[in-house]
Amino acid sequence: MSIVSIRGLKKSFGEHEVLKGIDLDIEPGQLICFIGRSGCGKSTLLRTLNGLEVLDEGEIEIAGHSLSRKSKTDPLDDKFEKKAQALRKHCGMVFQDFRLFPHMSLLENVVLAQTVGQKIPRDEAIAKSEALLGKVGLQAHKDKMPLQLSGGQSQRGAIARALALSPAVMLYDEPTSALDPELVDEVLSVMKALDQEGMTQLAVTHEMRFARDASDYVVYMEEGSIVEIGAPDVLFSSPKDDRTRQFLRKFL
Amino acid sequence: MKAASREFWKIFLTASGTPLVVLAAAAVGATFSFTSCPDARAAEPIRWAADTESGAPLVFQDPKEPTKIIGFEREVIEGVARHLGRSATLVHNSWDGLIPGLSRGNYDVIINGLEITEERKREISFTDPYFVTFEQLAVRRDESTIGSLANCRGKKVGTLKFSLAQTMLEKFGGIEIVTYEAEPTAYEDLKNGRTDAVLLDAPLAIYNAKPNPALKLVGAPIGSVLYGIGLKKSDTELLAQMNGALAEMVKSGELRRIYDRYNLWNPLMAERFGDSREAALEPPTMYEYYLNSTNRERTITERLKLYVTFLPILAKGALTTLNISLVAMVLAVGLGLILALMRLYGPKPVAILSLIYIELIRGTPLLIQLFFIFYALPHVGIRLSPFVAAVLGLGLNYAAYEAENYRAGILGVAKAQSEAGLALGLSNRQTVRYIVIPQALRIVIPPITNDFISLLKDSSLVSVITMVELTKLYGQLASTYYDFLGIGLLVAMFYLLLGLPFVRLARYVENRLTPTEAKEQRIGLSKRLLGRALTSSLK
Ligand SMILES: Nc1ncnc2c1ncn2[C@@H]1O[C@H](COP(=O)(O)OP(=O)(O)OP(=O)(O)O)[C@@H](O)[C@H]1O
Ligand SMILES: [Mg+2]
Numbered sequence: 001m002s003i004v005s006i007r008g009l010k011k012s013f014g015e016h017e018v019l020k021g022i023d024l025d026i027e028p029g030q031l032i033c034f035i036g037r038s039g040c041g042k043s044t045l046l047r048t049l050n051g052l053e054v055l056d057e058g059e060i061e062i063a064g065h066s067l068s069r070k071s072k073t074d075p076l077d078d079k080f081e082k083k084a085q086a087l088r089k090h091c092g093m094v095f096q097d098f099r100l101f102p103h104m105s106l107l108e109n110v111v112l113a114q115t116v117g118q119k120i121p122r123d124e125a126i127a128k129s130e131a132l133l134g135k136v137g138l139q140a141h142k143d144k145m146p147l148q149l150s151g152g153q154s155q156r157g158a159i160a161r162a163l164a165l166s167p168a169v170m171l172y173d174e175p176t177s178a179l180d181p182e183l184v185d186e187v188l189s190v191m192k193a194l195d196q197e198g199m200t201q202l203a204v205t206h207e208m209r210f211a212r213d214a215s216d217y218v219v220y221m222e223e224g225s226i227v228e229i230g231a232p233d234v235l236f237s238s239p240k241d242d243r244t245r246q247f248l249r250k251f252l
Numbered sequence: 253m254k255a256a257s258r259e260f261w262k263i264f265l266t267a268s269g270t271p272l273v274v275l276a277a278a279a280v281g282a283t284f285s286f287t288s289c290p291d292a293r294a295a296e297p298i299r300w301a302a303d304t305e306s307g308a309p310l311v312f313q314d315p316k317e318p319t320k321i322i323g324f325e326r327e328v329i330e331g332v333a334r335h336l337g338r339s340a341t342l343v344h345n346s347w348d349g350l351i352p353g354l355s356r357g358n359y360d361v362i363i364n365g366l367e368i369t370e371e372r373k374r375e376i377s378f379t380d381p382y383f384v385t386f387e388q389l390a391v392r393r394d395e396s397t398i399g400s401l402a403n404c405r406g407k408k409v410g411t412l413k414f415s416l417a418q419t420m421l422e423k424f425g426g427i428e429i430v431t432y433e434a435e436p437t438a439y440e441d442l443k444n445g446r447t448d449a450v451l452l453d454a455p456l457a458i459y460n461a462k463p464n465p466a467l468k469l470v471g472a473p474i475g476s477v478l479y480g481i482g483l484k485k486s487d488t489e490l491l492a493q494m495n496g497a498l499a500e501m502v503k504s505g506e507l508r509r510i511y512d513r514y515n516l517w518n519p520l521m522a523e524r525f526g527d528s529r530e531a532a533l534e535p536p537t538m539y540e541y542y543l544n545s546t547n548r549e550r551t552i553t554e555r556l557k558l559y560v561t562f563l564p565i566l567a568k569g570a571l572t573t574l575n576i577s578l579v580a581m582v583l584a585v586g587l588g589l590i591l592a593l594m595r596l597y598g599p600k601p602v603a604i605l606s607l608i609y610i611e612l613i614r615g616t617p618l619l620i621q622l623f624f625i626f627y628a629l630p631h632v633g634i635r636l637s638p639f640v641a642a643v644l645g646l647g648l649n650y651a652a653y654e655a656e657n658y659r660a661g662i663l664g665v666a667k668a669q670s671e672a673g674l675a676l677g678l679s680n681r682q683t684v685r686y687i688v689i690p691q692a693l694r695i696v697i698p699p700i701t702n703d704f705i706s707l708l709k710d711s712s713l714v715s716v717i718t719m720v721e722l723t724k725l726y727g728q729l730a731s732t733y734y735d736f737l738g739i740g741l742l743v744a745m746f747y748l749l750l751g752l753p754f755v756r757l758a759r760y761v762e763n764r765l766t767p768t769e770a771k772e773q774r775i776g777l778s779k780r781l782l783g784r785a786l787t788s789s790l791k
Contacts, residue, residue, distance in 0.1 A: 081680070085677060088675060093675040095672065100672075101687055102691070103690050103691050103694065117678045
């Protein structure tokens with residue numbers, strides 16, 4: 001049983017077709033890394049998965065919640081935004097630039113979606129948030145404002161914030177690209193720990209070492225299509241497709 | 253974002269509703285309480301209007317007791333009211349607004365040196381004249397060539413704008429006319445040699461030029477000027493009653509006694525009222541009282557003492573100014589947010605409506621808007637008390653500017669932040685409410701504070717709709733005491749003091765909303781700039 005299933009997913013911006021029909025199934029508990037050249041549509045794929053971009057055509061199903069459209073000309077009914085919102089509640093998203101809310105403390109950042117979005121009692125939400133901050137090693141910093149945190153701390157905070165939803169799936173869009181090299185590992189090790197716990201994770205990344213060491217599958221994309229999917233040891237050492245090989249040559 | 257518009261009305265209620273509802277209720281309440289029943293009028297006081305900045309001797313502040321308004325016209329109307337078994341209450345209004353205010357029903361009569369002219373008779377009706385005077389020429393004491401208008405040909409003569417004297421000078425021809433807003437400045441310029449003579453109504457000359465050691469009155473009376481009490485054309489009953497009362501006051505000598513005390517009796521009145529006794533200064537003479545208490549050669553200490561007596565009355569005016577500004581700002585901030593949300597998240601027609609409102613308000617002068625609200629709305633049955641009109645005028649105006657502040661603030665909260673909210677499963681409304689607006693508020697606090705300080709200053713405009721606030725008081729006091737400089741500085745200080753707490757408050761709020769690190773950086777910077785020793789000694 002796959003927890004994420006994508007069928008014939010298409011998305012264009014104006015004339016520019018960015019996703020040209022993506023099909024993908026992901027089993028629970030897997031860590032999937034998406035790699036590819038800049039502009040090939042990786043971010044767009046993630047953003048379309050949780051409805052931040054509206055898909056043109058195809059079907060997405062995540063943890064039992066689906067979004068679908070027959071064609072781009074299909075009028076968007078009122079239900080679409082509701083459905084997208086329901087789906088997002090099961091789908092944590094971590095952005096390259098952290099996007100913590102600067103007007104509230106780290107703890108409040110983690111609490112907000114629980115009390116406002118999920119109507120969980122505040123004391124319960126605080127307890128859960130503190131536990132999550134502990135898990136990402138930030139319990140000592142919970143009362144700080146986001147601007148007082150380092151990049152690595154901010155990104156771990158953003159992961160804790162996304163985890164507060166108890167999501168079925170985590171989406172990461174280049175979570176370490178904005179970090180100083182010495183801070184990259186503290187974020188990646190949080191992702192590895194989550195993998196150990198059985199979290200399903202989809203990560204767009206340029207960290208080839210991480211993709212090779214930690215992921216269950218690597219997806220190579222080019223110009224809006226998936227070129228090759230493979231277990232990391234296979235894909236990195238003997239890619240089937242020439243295009244994958246050419247891309248990887250730069251890194252090896 | 254489609255869904256945003258669906259959530260739109262809900263955001264309104266959550267984010268901004270309350271202060272407006274209260275205000276609207278207040279406005280409605282005021283509307284009804286202001287409409288009085290005409291039948292019960294006989295027992296009610298006669299409401300008479302005057303510009304309290306007209307200056308002595310018409311209607312002016314008691315120099316010894318600035319909260320009191322005195323003047324021969326007050327005594328005349330109170331005498332008339334007494335004869336009719338009624339009392340009289342003063343309604344302040346600016347000179348320009350006197351006739352519009354009458355037709356709007358703000359008061360029953362005007363008595364304020366209103367000359368009886370054919371032109372005015374077309375709009376309102378006049379009682380028989382209660383005062384007759386003439387135009388008086390004044391020159392510098394050392395001037396010996398000017399004794400009549402004929403000598404003024406080719407010279408500069410000062411007078412008041414739109415006065416009868418101005419018309420007279422124009423008709424006479426060959427004279428270079430210089431017009432002024434107020435008589436003190438006209439005589440001041442004469443003294444300083446900017447003009448060669450000043451032609452004005454005799455009472456003004458007697459009270460302003462005659463006591464001035466640098467000036468003298470010359471020549472025979474020129475023309476004749478009749479002052480009448482102005483009424484609405486429809487008020488024929490009151491008109492007849494007042495004419496009766498005036499006639500009685502002439503007969504009993506009551507009217508004459510007023511003019512004797514004010515040193516205003518003249519041959520023209522003797523002729524018209526059939527009273528040929530010599531003019532006399534009858535005690536207690538108001539003229540001497542006025543001259544003594546407004547003695548212009550004050551020492552610094554006398555001056556300071558005088559200013560101290562102004563403080564309570566100015567404080568009261570400041571309170572009115574503050575009151576109007578605060579309520580107007582609450583309205584502006586609330587309505588501004590609504591307008592901004594309408595424009596950003598509303599369905600297209602709503603967004604366009606908001607845009608039209610904003611452009612309309614920003615494209616027209618505030619003064620016109622105030623006049624419109626106060627004088628035009630009654631024609632469609634909406635009568636607002638001066639306070640409500642002032643608050644609405646300022647509030648509705650500033651709302652347009654606040655809306656633009658909010659819009660910039662909301663747009664300044666990057667799309668990235670909204671997405672982060674949505675990605676957490678929050679609805680559009682929750683995202684706007686918990687993520688966008690709080691951050692936007694922080695961005696807009698500095699511009700809103702600045703706007704509040706301009707609103708404090710713009711509130712001076714509401715003196716045109718009969719509100720007596722700081723600026724109105726300045727006009728009154730300065731024209732009574734001939735002290736535009738000192739009193740001006742005093743009033744300016746009051747405005748500064750009013751604004752200061754809000755500047756501080758804004759800084760405080762901004763600091764609270766700014767992350768500590770930024771604050772620390774700022775402190776660090778000031779340390780570097782000032783030096784460690786200085787900052788630690790400041791702590
Ligand atoms: N909102 C948008 N409007 C128009 N074009 C867009 C938009 N978002 C992305 N694109 C275009 O879609 C294409 C794919 O963008 P996307 O951000 O998905 O690439 P990416 O694979 O994430 O690249 P990178 O590695 O640089 O992040 C690019 O050509 C980009 O310019
Ligand atoms: Mg990207």
